[in-house]
Amino acid sequence: MSKVAIVGVVGRTNAGKSTLVNRLVGEKVSIVSPVEQTTRNTVRGIVADPRGQLVLLDTPGLHKAVGTLGTLLNRMARRSAAGTDITCVVFDASQEPQLEDVGWMQRVAKEAPDRVVFVLNKCDAKPFFSSMFREAWKEASTTPQPSPVKPVWVDCCALTDDGAKGVMDALFDFAQEGEPLFPEDVVTDYPRKLAIADTVREKFLSKLHQELPHELGVRVKEIAEGNGRWAVAVDVLVNRPSQKPIVIGRSAQTIKGARKAAEKELSEVFGVKVSLELWVKVEPNWMKNPKILEEMGYMGAVI
Numbered sequence: 641m642s643k644v645a646i647v648g649v650v651g652r653t654n655a656g657k658s659t660l661v662n663r664l665v666g667e668k669v670s671i672v673s674p675v676e677q678t679t680r681n682t683v684r685g686i687v688a689d690p691r692g693q694l695v696l697l698d699t700p701g702l703h704k705a706v707g708t709l710g711t712l713l714n715r716m717a718r719r720s721a722a723g724t725d726i727t728c729v730v731f732d733a734s735q736e737p738q739l740e741d742v743g744w745m746q747r748v749a750k751e752a753p754d755r756v757v758f759v760l761n762k763c764d765a766k767p768f769f770s771s772m773f774r775e776a777w778k779e780a781s782t783t784p785q786p787s788p789v790k791p792v793w794v795d796c797c798a799l800t801d802d803g804a805k806g807v808m809d810a811l812f813d814f815a816q817e818g819e820p821l822f823p824e825d826v827v828t829d830y831p832r833k834l835a836i837a838d839t840v841r842e843k844f845l846s847k848l849h850q851e852l853p854h855e856l857g858v859r860v861k862e863i864a865e866g867n868g869r870w871a872v873a874v875d876v877l878v879n880r881p882s883q884k885p886i887v888i889g890r891s892a893q894t895i896k897g898a899r900k901a902a903e904k905e906l907s908e909v910f911g912v913k914v915s916l917e918l919w920v921k922v923e924p925n926w927m928k929n930p931k932i933l934e935e936m937g938y939m940g941a942v943i
């Protein structure tokens with residue numbers, strides 16, 4: 641009999657959760673960037689292994705919530721951790737423990753899920769604050785009262801197969817016998833529209849860096865299929881008129897670059913020619929607009 645487990649992958653924003661999920665799945669199912677709050681939806685990545693199947697829930701990283709979108713993302717992260725078989729908390733140990741890291745430790749100590757893996761990620765970095773994280777856990781798990789939780793600690797570099805192997809082994813050690821939850825060849829059940837929107841947003845994030853990431857929204861309006869190609873109409877939302885030229889760039893270089901990179905990746909992923917039509921729109925306060933947040937899938941129920 642093979643093994644199976646649903647794993648909630650949680651932790652602070654930018655810890656490397658999506659990088660780890662992609663590494664374990666062996667394919668890119670979730671977008672990655674150095675910018676905070678890259679992941680805005682819970683993305684399920686499915687790991688196939690001779691030992692069995694793991695369903696990894698990649699969640700938005702916990703952060704100081706600003707506005708409706710921020711609050712929704714935090715709520716989604718907390719909910720995703722509930723109702724899973726294994727809780728996998730990813731820490732960025734290239735930095736000292738932050739408030740949100742300690743917050744996850746306190747939460748785990750209090751709620752006492754049965755199976756917990758603490759991943760100290762970015763072990764390729766120097767310095768690597770392994771002992772400070774263990775100290776922080778000692779404190780969090782003993783006050784206000786001792787917690788029964790005994791996490792398994794794994795050092796990890798999500799950037800390499802070797803580095804992430806220990807996490808895979810720890811998860812399979814915890815997985816129980818059972819039937820697979822998804823067919824063998826499926827790597828994700830993330831909706832196509834949201835996957836396209838995420839890929840477009842990732843390409844902009846890699847070009848815009850710190851300039852505007854949190855106020856950039858991407859919404860897929862329509863996918864027209866025919867003649868072996870998909871023509872996709874996409875809205876790129878910004879919050880203020882002054883942000884429009886930033887997204888477009890000088891001689892439209894930024895938007896063109898993002899479009900081309902997204903088209904290339906999406907064509908490879910979906911195995912059809914994907915062409916994108918991007919419309920930049922100023923939509924003041926879109927991050928507080930329930931209708932728009934719904935269209936982007938951010939209001940959806942999580943498992």
Ligand SMILES: Nc1nc2c(ncn2[C@@H]2O[C@H](COP(=O)(O)OP(=O)(O)OP(=O)(O)O)[C@@H](O)[C@H]2O)c(=O)[nH]1
Binds near residue numbers: 653655656680
């Ligand atoms: N040096 C190093 N960098 C890493 C490692 N894992 C991830 N990163 C980088 O850390 C940054 C954030 O990675 P993500 O996977 O997007 O982080 P996340 O936790 O999913 O972030 P949110 O979606 O915002 O919550 C990216 O620039 C990654 O390339 C690692 O093991 N070592």
Ligand SMILES: [Mg+2]
Binds near residue numbers: 679698
């Ligand atoms: Mg992420």
